Amino acid sequence: MLLELADHMVVITGAITLAGLLAALAMLRRGHKPFHAEIERLQDRLFAIAESEERYRSLIEAQGDLIVREDAARVMAYANEAYRRMAGVTAATPVADIPHVPVLERTEPVVRPDGSRLIDEKVEAPDGERWISWVETVVIDREGRSEVLRVGRDVTERVTAAAALEEARRKAEAANDAKSQFLAMVSHEVRTPLNGILGMAGLLSDTPLSAEQKTYVGAVKSSGEALLSLIDEILDFSRIEAGRLDLVAARFDLHQLVEGVVELLAPRAQGKGIEIAASVALGVPQFVIGDRDRLRQVLVNLAGNAVKFTDAGGVGIRLSRGTAGFIEIEVADTGPGIPEAKLDAIFERFERVDASASGAAEGTGLGLAISRRIVERMQGRIGVASAPGRGSTFTIALPLPDADRNNQAPARPDLSHRRALIVSRSPFEAPYLMSRLEEAGGVAERATSVAAAERSLGARAYDLLIVDCALGDAATKRLAAAARRHGVNRTLVLLSPFERREFGPPHAAGFDGYLVKPIRPRSLFARLSDEPAAPAEGPASEERAARPAPAPVHVLVAEDNDINALLVTRLIEKLGGTVERVTNGHDAVSRLGSRSRRRYDLALLDIRMPGLDGMAAARAVRAAEHARNVSPVRLVAVTANVSAADREAAHAAGFDDFLPKPIDPAALQALIEALPAPRRRRSRDAETARRAAGAP
Numbered sequence: 001m002l003l004e005l006a007d008h009m010v011v012i013t014g015a016i017t018l019a020g021l022l023a024a025l026a027m028l029r030r031g032h033k034p035f036h037a038e039i040e041r042l043q044d045r046l047f048a049i050a051e052s053e054e055r056y057r058s059l060i061e062a063q064g065d066l067i068v069r070e071d072a073a074r075v076m077a078y079a080n081e082a083y084r085r086m087a088g089v090t091a092a093t094p095v096a097d098i099p100h101v102p103v104l105e106r107t108e109p110v111v112r113p114d115g116s117r118l119i120d121e122k123v124e125a126p127d128g129e130r131w132i133s134w135v136e137t138v139v140i141d142r143e144g145r146s147e148v149l150r151v152g153r154d155v156t157e158r159v160t161a162a163a164a165l166e167e168a169r170r171k172a173e174a175a176n177d178a179k180s181q182f183l184a185m186v187s188h189e190v191r192t193p194l195n196g197i198l199g200m201a202g203l204l205s206d207t208p209l210s211a212e213q214k215t216y217v218g219a220v221k222s223s224g225e226a227l228l229s230l231i232d233e234i235l236d237f238s239r240i241e242a243g244r245l246d247l248v249a250a251r252f253d254l255h256q257l258v259e260g261v262v263e264l265l266a267p268r269a270q271g272k273g274i275e276i277a278a279s280v281a282l283g284v285p286q287f288v289i290g291d292r293d294r295l296r297q298v299l300v301n302l303a304g305n306a307v308k309f310t311d312a313g314g315v316g317i318r319l320s321r322g323t324a325g326f327i328e329i330e331v332a333d334t335g336p337g338i339p340e341a342k343l344d345a346i347f348e349r350f351e352r353v354d355a356s357a358s359g360a361a362e363g364t365g366l367g368l369a370i371s372r373r374i375v376e377r378m379q380g381r382i383g384v385a386s387a388p389g390r391g392s393t394f395t396i397a398l399p400l401p402d403a404d405r406n407n408q409a410p411a412r413p414d415l416s417h418r419r420a421l422i423v424s425r426s427p428f429e430a431p432y433l434m435s436r437l438e439e440a441g442g443v444a445e446r447a448t449s450v451a452a453a454e455r456s457l458g459a460r461a462y463d464l465l466i467v468d469c470a471l472g473d474a475a476t477k478r479l480a481a482a483a484r485r486h487g488v489n490r491t492l493v494l495l496s497p498f499e500r501r502e503f504g505p506p507h508a509a510g511f512d513g514y515l516v517k518p519i520r521p522r523s524l525f526a527r528l529s530d531e532p533a534a535p536a537e538g539p540a541s542e543e544r545a546a547r548p549a550p551a552p553v554h555v556l557v558a559e560d561n562d563i564n565a566l567l568v569t570r571l572i573e574k575l576g577g578t579v580e581r582v583t584n585g586h587d588a589v590s591r592l593g594s595r596s597r598r599r600y601d602l603a604l605l606d607i608r609m610p611g612l613d614g615m616a617a618a619r620a621v622r623a624a625e626h627a628r629n630v631s632p633v634r635l636v637a638v639t640a641n642v643s644a645a646d647r648e649a650a651h652a653a654g655f656d657d658f659l660p661k662p663i664d665p666a667a668l669q670a671l672i673e674a675l676p677a678p679r680r681r682r683s684r685d686a687e688t689a690r691r692a693a694g695a696p
């Protein structure tokens with residue numbers, strides 16, 4: 001600013017002088033103006049110029065900014081009052097005697113487009129250290145020598161404020177780190193005894209118990225499980241708060257993800273007598289790029305809440321294409337709704353609508369806070385529309401780019417000119433079903449009562465009738481008979497897995513086939529295509545044949561906690577295996593490093609043990625195997641630290657697998673069943689040999 005002023009001053013002065021001379025010349029040439037008047041006018045001009053120069057000088061003097069001019073040898077040619085003050089000299093000091101204020105630090109100069117340079121200096125002024133931000137410009141003096149004009153501003157306060165801010169940020173980060181570490185530790189410490197409680201309750205419930213005792217054991221288990229999910233949520237939340245939410249960007253099947261969430265929650269919903277259904281609108285890409293697991297977490301939370309709070313009706317998840325490449329996911333329910341005053345608050349941590357009113361006691365109030373943070377990290381939006389008694393609809397919009405350029409819609413049969421009648425009171429499944437049929441070119445109508453359905457059947461010809469068996473056994477069968485009378489081509493009954501068992505064979509009830517709720521588009525279209533009907537779809541558990549009992553395995557368990565060791569031992573024994581236990585890493589390494597190592601099919605190493613911990617033990621075992629060139633034993637890490645980083649660390653240490661605490665009996669069983677068969681056979685041999693050798 002000041003530099004510009006100085007520049008202007010030179011230009012203005014020059015221009016005024018030139019203008020005056022030209023005026024005088026013109027006057028002499030013309031010679032018809034009174035001479036003395038012109039002289040007077042010129043004198044006025046000169047006076048004005050002097051005055052303006054004086055004004056600018058005092059302006060520069062009075063500036064708070066430092067202004068100096070130096071020659072090439074850095075000898076000072078001019079210094080304003082502010083600089084004199086900083087240098088500790090008076091106005092009387094001759095300019096050549098003004099000292100340079102000592103410079104303690106200097107930043108690299110930054111050259112600006114106009115050629116001037118910016119330099120920050122820390123200087124030692126008489127009243128202490130100051131930061132000065134300089135603008136330097138090279139100017140040419142009257143004799144044609146170059147001089148440097150420097151204008152400096154004291155920025156000490158700004159610099160110290162920034163430093164203080166940085167320091168505060170660092171401290172806050174350190175505090176946050178400490179908090180997360182503390183929480184991770186607490187969660188570990190809580191998980192270990194919880195492992196004992198849940199595991200023992202599980203074992204106890206498998207023993208003969210009276211009905212009363214069964215109730216108590218059930219309560220112990222469900223309280224333990226609630227505590228476990230609470231710990232997980234607190235840990236997850238603190239990790240997210242600490243900025244440790246690392247999202248992955250990978251290709252995944254969005255349709256399958258939504259189907260999976262619905263199938264996961266279906267037993268819980270159907271157990272409460274409500275429905276859960278999903279619908280993917282035409283044009284929503286199947287494969288997208290994003291963080292599948294975090295998205296699943298959000299959907300399970302939203303849909304889980306919806307199931308938890310809804311007692312009649314149901315829950316629907318609907319996917320559609322939003323604007324600007326966003327995908328919209330709606331999770332709607334017919335539950336109690338949320339009062340308007342609470343709509344914003346529920347996304348805050350520990351915020352819950354009065355539990356007594358909603359009738360649901362469990363929950364931490366963290367789920368939605370976590371979901372919101374995840375969605376926002378994904379550059380998406382989350383919101384809710386709800387009113388008491390009118391249900392709730394949570395909507396998330398996410399930028400999920402298509403993973404494949406030719407993302408094709410799954411093949412669907414051509415239903416053009418085919419007319420379908422759906423008889424159902426279902427709030428979500430029925431409308432979703434209608435959309436699917438209409439997208440395939442069909443015409444879909446809906447009736448919500450048997451009487452209305454019979455009227456429609458009498459009035460028009462239908463190709464397809466789908467009846468929800470929730471209307472009641474008798475009504476359902478009556479409609480099948482009516483459809484036959486009216487010549488409907490195909491009749492399907494809509495059943496939940498539970499209803500399917502009750503309902504018996506659909507043919508006996510007069511139907512061609514059935515559809516299991518929640519309906520997958522794939523099975524719907526398979527039923528509708530003219531090819532012979534695909535094998536009947538049933539719940540996965542029913543289809544899974546009883547597996548043969550696994551061959552006995554011999555397991556080394558390294559675990560210092562007696563209760564947990566007992567628990568693992570019992571679990572393995574129930575699976576027909578045998579266990580050897582050690583209580584520390586050193587013993588584990590020496591057993592696994594000895595000749596008899598071949599008799600272990602598996603070694604479960606607790607990560608936290610006194611002496612040598614699990615990680616160090618695994619590394620030692622792998623190093624020894626490498627040195628002796630023997631085949632590696634299967635090592636499984638058992639730990640309460642369950643983050644992805646913990647898993648990675650375990651893999652890096654040489655573990656093959658990872659079992660989180662509390663140990664899930666099914667996960668342990670899967671692990672043992674996944675062992676290569678020859679190993680199991682050999683193990684049996686080893687076991688025999690061991691017995692023969694009289695080992696314990």
Ligand code: ADP
Nearest residue numbers: 305306309346352353363364365366367368392
């Ligand atoms: P939690 O369910 O663990 O209490 P959330 O953060 O997931 O915590 O939810 C916060 C609160 O919002 C719930 O306690 C409940 O009062 C309200 N809420 C969330 N989802 C629904 C829903 N679908 N219907 C009614 N109320 C809901």
